[in-house]
Amino acid sequence: MKIGRVEYRDETFYVQAIEDGARMLRIDGDIFGDYKVTDQELNCEEVRFLIPVDYSHRKQKLVQVYCFGNSFTLLRPEVAERYIREGKRDQSVNIWQRIFARPHTSLTPDGQSIPILPEDDNDLLHEPEVVLVVGKEGRDIPQGRAMEYICGITCGNDITTKRFFYWSSKGSGSAEGLAEIEASGETYYESGIIDPWKKIYDKTTHPDGMPTIVPWLGAKSLYGSIAPWMVLGEDINYENLDFDFKVNGEVRIKSNTHRLKPKTNLPEMISGLSHIVTLIPGDLIFLGTDFSTAPWPPIQVGDVLETCVYDRQKLLVKNCNQFVNP
Structure with a gap:
């Protein structure tokens, strides 16, 4: 079942896609709990899509x-x-x-x-x-x-x-930090290992092992x-x-x-x-x-x-x- 969340005529609710979204039916209730697919069909030209999950509080918990x-x-x-x-x-x-x-x-x-x-x-x-x-x-x-x-x-x-x-070990800004790292030797991609993060972490680590960039x-x-x-x-x-x-x-x-x-x-x-x-x-x-x-x-x-x-x-x-x- 294909489900979306829309704004429609000043209301916000879930919808079920029919014919891959060419048509839509309104859903009443919580799709992760009790809900009902109604027979109310929407005018697709009036639909504005929202983020597909409702980020309001559900049982005092916030979706992440x-x-x-x-x-x-x-x-x-x-x-x-x-x-x-x-x-x-x-x-x-x-x-x-x-x-x-x-x-x-x-x-x-x-x-x-x-x-x-x-x-x-x-x-x-x-x-x-x-x-x-x-x-x-x-x-x-x-x-x-x-x-x-x-x-x-x-x-x-x-x-x-x-x-x-992208920060350097000296804490300088992004462009300077990235330039410093790249100027230090091998680029991220030179070895064939496509890992743009490893070089940065190698260059920006405190003596206690904690990375300086988070x-x-x-x-x-x-x-x-x-x-x-x-x-x-x-x-x-x-x-x-x-x-x-x-x-x-x-x-x-x-x-x-x-x-x-x-x-x-x-x-x-x-x-x-x-x-x-x-x-x-x-x-x-x-x-x-x-x-x-x-x-x-x-x-x-x-x-x-x-x-x-x-x-x-x-x-x-x-x-x-x-x-x-x-």
Whole structure:
């Protein structure tokens, strides 16, 4: 079942897609609890899509947006083969990763324009991702039951504002910090391991081992997008979903969720997250970006970004937004 959330004639409510969204029926109630699909059909021309989950308090708990970083294998196939031949360590099996949250206010609904602030021109990194939808509350979930807590998927773009993120060991600003790191020797991509974060952490670590850069809130609070629909309650092959990403119609990423690192599969990710926070219905979990084709040009004014997710060659969800001048 394909579910969205809309503003329609001064009301806000969930809708069910009919004919892949060509028609819509109103839903009364809470889609994560008691609800009813009515026979009220909407005039699609009057519909304005919102973020697909309701972020109001549910039983005194607020729905959250969680994100995983460094979750996909980072080796290009040809480099992985060379590493195997040479007996080198494949960083794609490194269990180390980062979990962070982003404010839901940073997610622009599908179809709406996203203004780029002047200070962020040439500074935005796109990160198209498959997004899981949590269906029931859970804490300390065992891996063997983790997928029982997921009720569907959507997709979005976990955009990074790099001026908050790239810092040097001296604490200088983004451009200077990045230049200092790159001037120090090997670039992030020179070795064939596409890991733009490792070099930064190597260069910005206190003697006690704590990284000096943790500016996730700033880097993730300004820009992002989310698809209009969630696909819920269907037989979704979560661990074998194709997804692709285009900028102005040009394909930049083609990947699949089976490229998640061997030691960071979906059950482990969900279980691990639930040991840090209590998951509640409606929480969104961004699974991370496949950086194997990086580096990419920064987002420009006028760019149209489109992310699509497929299950067994069937299009499930699509997210499309254009970046504009403020």
